[in-house]
Amino acid sequence: MKRSKIDIVYDMLRAIEDKGGKIIPTHLLYKSNLSHQRMKLYLDELKQRNMIVETQIKDKTFYEITDVGRKFIQNFRQMKEFTQAFGL
Amino acid sequence: MVSVHLGPAWFFGADACLEALASVIAFFVALASFRVYRLTKERKYGYFTVSMVLLTLSFISRAVTDALMEEIVFKVPAGLVGSIFYIGYVAHILLALGAYLLLFIITHKLADKRVIALLFLILIPSLLLSGSYYMSFYGISALLLGFIALSYWQNYRKVCKLAACLVFVSFSLLTVAQILFLVESHLELFYVAAELAQAAGYLLLLFALIKTMFK
Numbered sequence: 001m002k003r004s005k006i007d008i009v010y011d012m013l014r015a016i017e018d019k020g021g022k023i024i025p026t027h028l029l030y031k032s033n034l035s036h037q038r039m040k041l042y043l044d045e046l047k048q049r050n051m052i053v054e055t056q057i058k059d060k061t062f063y064e065i066t067d068v069g070r071k072f073i074q075n076f077r078q079m080k081e082f083t084q085a086f087g088l
Numbered sequence: 089m090v091s092v093h094l095g096p097a098w099f100f101g102a103d104a105c106l107e108a109l110a111s112v113i114a115f116f117v118a119l120a121s122f123r124v125y126r127l128t129k130e131r132k133y134g135y136f137t138v139s140m141v142l143l144t145l146s147f148i149s150r151a152v153t154d155a156l157m158e159e160i161v162f163k164v165p166a167g168l169v170g171s172i173f174y175i176g177y178v179a180h181i182l183l184a185l186g187a188y189l190l191l192f193i194i195t196h197k198l199a200d201k202r203v204i205a206l207l208f209l210i211l212i213p214s215l216l217l218s219g220s221y222y223m224s225f226y227g228i229s230a231l232l233l234g235f236i237a238l239s240y241w242q243n244y245r246k247v248c249k250l251a252a253c254l255v256f257v258s259f260s261l262l263t264v265a266q267i268l269f270l271v272e273s274h275l276e277l278f279y280v281a282a283e284l285a286q287a288a289g290y291l292l293l294l295f296a297l298i299k300t301m302f303k
Contacts, residue, residue, distance in 0.1 A: 087243035
């Protein structure tokens with residue numbers, strides 16, 4: 001089934017959270033199941049919305065989830081529960 | 089002297105309170121749905137919000153009318169009783185039918201605009217050409233809510249979650265309430281039972297909402 005934009009955002013943020021809140025681009029790429037080009041677009045949007053921040057540790061790039069990103073995950077889970085309960 | 093009271097005298101006031109409770113719960117569901125709509129921008133959540141807002145307004149109209157008829161707040165001049173009853177109940181009927189029909193369209197995922205238009209058009213003569221707005225309203229509501237409950241049963245079978253089960257039981261109780269309202273002219277206690285079944289239905293809807301929101 002085709003994932004919606006919001007599903008992809010959730011999958012990316014959850015992948016970061018599952019890795020302890022910090023992930024390297026390669027891991028995020030295969031965990032979010034996107035092409036490199038599309039992932040870059042989503043990463044830009046997530047950074048713009050302050051859901052993630054890019055950090056450099058020992059010359060390696062990491063993407064770190066922010067409180068805004070964590071709040072989104074919580075809201076998304078509630079939304080899924082609501083959708084399932086009310087058959088929407 | 090105009091008498092437009094429904095149900096036994098000892099129940100006056102309680103019905104208005106139960107209807108006010110239903111309107112508050114429908115409003116909470118509308119708020120939750122609007123929150124999801126803001127997050128997703130998907131139309132179905134927008135329509136669901138509209139349906140719940142219509143239901144909220146419908147029950148506010150009914151609660152206020154019942155409170156005025158039963159002279160809970162203040163004594164209504166005799167000349168106005170008939171008009172207040174007519175306006176209040178017509179508003180309740182039209183808003184509730186709009187809400188149920190919208191909910192039916194959403195839950196059954198009807199996409200064909202011609203079918204949706206036909207449903208609305210069938211509703212108008214079924215209501216206006218009837219000898220009693222009150223009876224035909226509860227008849228149509230029972231049918232619509234029955235089909236909505238059926239859809240929620242199928243949804244529960246699919247997702248197997250407690251909240252989905254609560255929503256199904258809630259709409260089943262609302263269907264039973266409409267049937268009891270239909271036969272309340274035979275026995276006043278049916279009116280009490282209908283109001284209680286309706287309130288129980290809305291309370292279950294609130295529990296389902298709490299279950300989803302505090303996940």
